[in-house]
Amino acid sequence: MGWRSKNAGKNDSGRYVAPARDQHGAWNQQPDASNHCFSTRKHRIMTALLGKLRNAKPSSVAPAPDTLATAASASRSGSPSLEETHASQASPHSKTMSFAYPPGSTPLPRYTIRRGIGIGGFGEVYFAVSDAGKEVALKRIQRNLDVELRGVSHCLNLKHPNLVALYDICRDESNQAWVVMEYVAGKNLRQVLDESPNGLTEPEVRRWFTAIAAGVDHLHGAGLVHRDLKPGNVFDDLGIVKVGDYGLSKFISASHRGGHTESVGTFHYMAPEIGRGEYGREIDIYALGIVLYELQTGTVPFDGESCHEIIVKHMTASPDLSRIAEPYRTVIAKCLEKDPAKRYQRIVEMTDAIGVALPGRANAIGIQPRGSNAIEEPIQATLANAREHRATKDVADPSHAEPAVVTPTLPTHPAVPNRGPQTRHRDEPFARAVRDSLSDLERWWQSLDHSPGAKAFLMLVAVFVLIINTHWLLPLLTLIGFIYVPYYIVRQMILHVSQQPTYAQAQRLASAHAVPSRPLTRSQWRAHMRTDLRAKHTIHRAAELSTSWITAILTTLVLGIGAGVIGLRSGDVDAFTLAPYGSIMAIVMIASLAILGLGKLWERDEGESLPRRVALAGIGAGVGVTAYAVNQFLMLPLDVGLAREIDSTTLPQALYMGHEIPRASAMVAHFALLFASLRWWKPVDPLRRRRLSLWGVAVAVVVEWAIHQVLPIPQPAGMLVAGGIAIAIQLSAPWINPTRKSTVAERSKLRQPSTPGSSPASEPIGQAGGVV
Numbered sequence: 140m141g142w143r144s145k146n147a148g149k150n151d152s153g154r155y156v157a158p159a160r161d162q163h164g165a166w167n168q169q170p171d172a173s174n175h176c177f178s179t180r181k182h183r184i185m186t187a188l189l190g191k192l193r194n195a196k197p198s199s200v201a202p203a204p205d206t207l208a209t210a211a212s213a214s215r216s217g218s219p220s221l222e223e224t225h226a227s228q229a230s231p232h233s234k235t236m237s238f239a240y241p242p243g244s245t246p247l248p249r250y251t252i253r254r255g256i257g258i259g260g261f262g263e264v265y266f267a268v269s270d271a272g273k274e275v276a277l278k279r280i281q282r283n284l285d286v287e288l289r290g291v292s293h294c295l296n297l298k299h300p301n302l303v304a305l306y307d308i309c310r311d312e313s314n315q316a317w318v319v320m321e322y323v324a325g326k327n328l329r330q331v332l333d334e335s336p337n338g339l340t341e342p343e344v345r346r347w348f349t350a351i352a353a354g355v356d357h358l359h360g361a362g363l364v365h366r367d368l369k370p371g372n373v374f375d376d377l378g379i380v381k382v383g384d385y386g387l388s389k390f391i392s393a394s395h396r397g398g399h400t401e402s403v404g405t406f407h408y409m410a411p412e413i414g415r416g417e418y419g420r421e422i423d424i425y426a427l428g429i430v431l432y433e434l435q436t437g438t439v440p441f442d443g444e445s446c447h448e449i450i451v452k453h454m455t456a457s458p459d460l461s462r463i464a465e466p467y468r469t470v471i472a473k474c475l476e477k478d479p480a481k482r483y484q485r486i487v488e489m490t491d492a493i494g495v496a497l498p499g500r501a502n503a504i505g506i507q508p509r510g511s512n513a514i515e516e517p518i519q520a521t522l523a524n525a526r527e528h529r530a531t532k533d534v535a536d537p538s539h540a541e542p543a544v545v546t547p548t549l550p551t552h553p554a555v556p557n558r559g560p561q562t563r564h565r566d567e568p569f570a571r572a573v574r575d576s577l578s579d580l581e582r583w584w585q586s587l588d589h590s591p592g593a594k595a596f597l598m599l600v601a602v603f604v605l606i607i608n609t610h611w612l613l614p615l616l617t618l619i620g621f622i623y624v625p626y627y628i629v630r631q632m633i634l635h636v637s638q639q640p641t642y643a644q645a646q647r648l649a650s651a652h653a654v655p656s657r658p659l660t661r662s663q664w665r666a667h668m669r670t671d672l673r674a675k676h677t678i679h680r681a682a683e684l685s686t687s688w689i690t691a692i693l694t695t696l697v698l699g700i701g702a703g704v705i706g707l708r709s710g711d712v713d714a715f716t717l718a719p720y721g722s723i724m725a726i727v728m729i730a731s732l733a734i735l736g737l738g739k740l741w742e743r744d745e746g747e748s749l750p751r752r753v754a755l756a757g758i759g760a761g762v763g764v765t766a767y768a769v770n771q772f773l774m775l776p777l778d779v780g781l782a783r784e785i786d787s788t789t790l791p792q793a794l795y796m797g798h799e800i801p802r803a804s805a806m807v808a809h810f811a812l813l814f815a816s817l818r819w820w821k822p823v824d825p826l827r828r829r830r831l832s833l834w835g836v837a838v839a840v841v842v843e844w845a846i847h848q849v850l851p852i853p854q855p856a857g858m859l860v861a862g863g864i865a866i867a868i869q870l871s872a873p874w875i876n877p878t879r880k881s882t883v884a885e886r887s888k889l890r891q892p893s894t895p896g897s898s899p900a901s902e903p904i905g906q907a908g909g910v911v
């Protein structure tokens with residue numbers, strides 16, 4: 140077609156520059172709009188990113204947002220090709236892409252490349268024709284990625300009208316892997332959406348959504364998760380919507396790019412649990428929710444100017460659904476649940492909720508939804524056309540007929556309960572067993588071939604049998620309830636704790652796509668972590684607090700026993716000598732529990748000092764009353780160790796009996812002052828510098844001694860209490876190791892140019908470490 144001579148040429152880096160096709164799929168000399176059409180804002184982000192990447196002025200090149208990962212991965216893998224590509228694009232006037240293979244080349248036997256189509260995260264995609272004339276798309280897996288062929292036949296043998304057919308994975312002479320797939324001539328959804336910035340019309344939304352759902356449903360039925368659902372991977376092939384790029388992220392391993400945390404996909408469509416390495420099919424449901432949102436509004440629900448901002452929004456923010464009408468609003472809200480267990484577990488539940496039926500299926504209640512015919516019929520018709528069309532093509536090129544038409548060997552009905560390992564564990568097994576048994580019973584009951592009268596009689600007999608057995612059934616059920624309810628609560632707590640997104644996960648996810656990373660400053664790390672702490676679920680918070688309390692009680696016991704062993708090593712051990720240790724332990728325990736409780740409330744933000752000190756003074760007053768009561772109860776003398784440098788007669792009568800024995804008011808005042816003087820929220824802050832700061836313990840003891848000079852209480856008990864509290868709370872409060880802050884995607888700082896001054900050293904002294 141004379142492409143090379145007329146339309147193409149080598150660019151500066153010696154690579155071949157592709158022409159672009161017009162909106163009808165015809166190829167012309169203009170740049171490929173398919174890879175450059177996207178909103179100005181994303182253009183800005185991407186150009187800024189590329190500008191940073193290349194350490195040069197941002198160019199006017201506008202790669203699709205989907206290629207964000209491309210740039211990142213290429214950069215991290217150190218592959219020169221994409222760098223070169225972008226380098227070649229750096230000129231403001233050059234909006235072309237460069238490909239390694241020119242038209243007419245035959246890197247794979249039997250296929251002749253006609254032109255380059257685009258460049259994605261894994262490599263270049265070409266339009267090629269087989270010797271027999273079959274049109275195919277060839278995806279060259281670049282950047283030294285490993286192609287894991289085990290299990291790939293799973294994908295190769297999938298056949299569904301709404302899936303882009305994968306024909307084969309081959310290797311060329313240089314052992315580079317190529318994916319041979321169906322060539323789709325039409326636009327992808329990304330292009331369609333970019334042309335409709337306010338979203339699509341209702342029938343179009345339904346048309347796209349139904350077909351995408353059908354394709355993904357088929358994948359799920361075959362036990363596969365797409366993992367990279369996004370508009371750029373959905374095509375309109377002469378009226379038939381097809382989902383492409385499935386399975387690739389699974390088979391193309393990223394061992395050269397840093398292990399299993401490596402993920403592909405675009406940030407805008409990524410489910411929060413991907414950061415935890417969870418790839419259940421709920422991630423597709425989540426991405427479908429985002430795509431549905433975008434179909435309606437033209438924008439994604441979670442956007443941001445950095446990958447990190449987007450990821451944190453996925454993990455913490457609620458989508459703004461005000462522009463979405465029902466039933467889509469409810470459906471999208473459910474799809475975008477942070478907890479995968481709360482999402483739809485099957486595509487068909489989602490389509491039922493919207494009121495569309497997957498092609499070839501009735502919805503859950505067994506009828507075609509109202510108004511769906513207008514959409515279904517053309518789809519069915521085009522599907523039939525497509526089958527015919529493919530049959531003709533397969534005849535034309537027998538070499539590909541086989542892989543494309545092999546019947547899937549795996550169960551394809553989505554109702555087959557092949558839930559992924561990620562979801563299975565969330566179903567409470569006993570509840571599931573009871574549910575299953577009840578539905579079995581119901582099915583058996585419905586299948587009973589008896590008259591209604593006979594059934595009513597059977598029902599009466601069953602009720603009678605139950606009633607006469609209530610004397611043992613009720614206690615048994617109550618006992619089961621007593622065991623099951625706490626078990627269920629604890630299980631839910633543990634699951635919530637394990638499912639909570641953490642900043643580390645966001646960071647991992649970010650770095651999976653990241654450009655070369657650089658260390659976070661301490662204050663940046665704290666700001667990000669604080670967002671994470673704010674987003675914590677209440678149950679998670681409660682679970683953490685109970686764990687801290689239990690740890691504080693145990694720590695206090697250990698400390699008390701240790702102090703007792705040291706203090707009584709050479710004396711008599713009896714109730715009188717043990718009582719002071721018991722008293723100290725009780726006070727430390729109560730004070731620690733109170734401080735940990737307040738700390739849990741305050742961990743969401745840095746907080747203001749004054750209100751916190753006032754609250755602590757109140758807690759201190761309570762601890763003072765408790766201390767007084769415990770001492771009275773144990774009949775401990777309150778005038779022990781009151782020796783001070785100052786004259787005891789100066790002590791006020793209101794606080795001290797006979798100017799020397801502390802009253803309850805003295806204890807209250809003393810502990811209120813002690814608690815208000817120290818910033819006790821620091822040692823329980825999960826973001827403190829060290830888990831246990833001995834400096835903080837020393838400061839607590841010294842401050843206690845200083846207060847003792849003004850408002851004396853029995854010593855050294857007072858100092859032991861202050862030190863004991865400082866140790867117990869630090870050891871039992873959760874702590875996030877700040878060494879996790881080592882890396883973060885550089886692009887998270889696109890908006891805030893790095894400030895060398897904002898180093899850890901620039902943080903106020905004592906910000907996170909001790910109690911002062």
Ligand SMILES: Nc1ncnc2c1ncn2[C@@H]1O[C@H](COP(=O)(O)OP(=O)(O)OP(=O)(O)O)[C@@H](O)[C@H]1O
Pocket residue numbers: 173174203205206208209256257258259260261262263264276278303320321322323324327367371372383384403404
């Ligand atoms: N089977 C196909 N037929 C026609 N065009 C295709 C086909 N597969 C991909 N393309 C086009 O090739 C270009 C690159 O696709 P590719 O899937 O590699 O990248 P991507 O989806 O943008 O990124 P990623 O691979 O990271 O998801 C896109 O413009 C896409 O529309």
